[in-house]
Amino acid sequence: MKQPDYAAPDPAALEALLAKGWALVPEREAITRSYRFADFAEAMGFMMRAAIWAEKLNHHPEWSNTYHRVEVTLTTHAIAGLSDLDILLAERMDRLAGI
Numbered sequence: 619m620k621q622p623d624y625a626a627p628d629p630a631a632l633e634a635l636l637a638k639g640w641a642l643v644p645e646r647e648a649i650t651r652s653y654r655f656a657d658f659a660e661a662m663g664f665m666m667r668a669a670i671w672a673e674k675l676n677h678h679p680e681w682s683n684t685y686h687r688v689e690v691t692l693t694t695h696a697i698a699g700l701s702d703l704d705i706l707l708a709e710r711m712d713r714l715a716g717i
């Protein structure tokens with residue numbers, strides 16, 4: 619399968635995410651945030667919806683769940699850095715989480 623060409627993230631879009639609760643991961647080109655939901659079922663619902671988007675974009679998160687929390691880290695493994703797909707997935711996830 620042909621590797622897609624990855625575009626650099628739009629700096630303004632990245633800044634907007636950082637202003638909304640995302641943070642840069644130290645010593646890595648990645649962004650991270652934590653979501654807190656009402657309960658486990660809400661957290662699972664979010665993960666299922668986000669997983670469908672991840673498949674659609676062919677871009678997959680590093681994430682974990684503990685009860686009502688979901689910790690997400692986004693990076694583009696193919697380039698060991700950030701791409702526009704990380705921005706797109708972060709924006710989709712925030713929208714799904716009602717942020």
Ligand SMILES: C[C@H](O)[C@H](O)[C@H]1CNC2=NC(N)=NC(=O)C2=N1
Pocket residue numbers: 619621622676677678679693694695696697
């Ligand atoms: C072949 C396929 O396009 C790649 O393995 C995709 C799948 N999902 C991916 N997800 C992420 N986050 N980074 C990647 O580089 C990546 N590559």
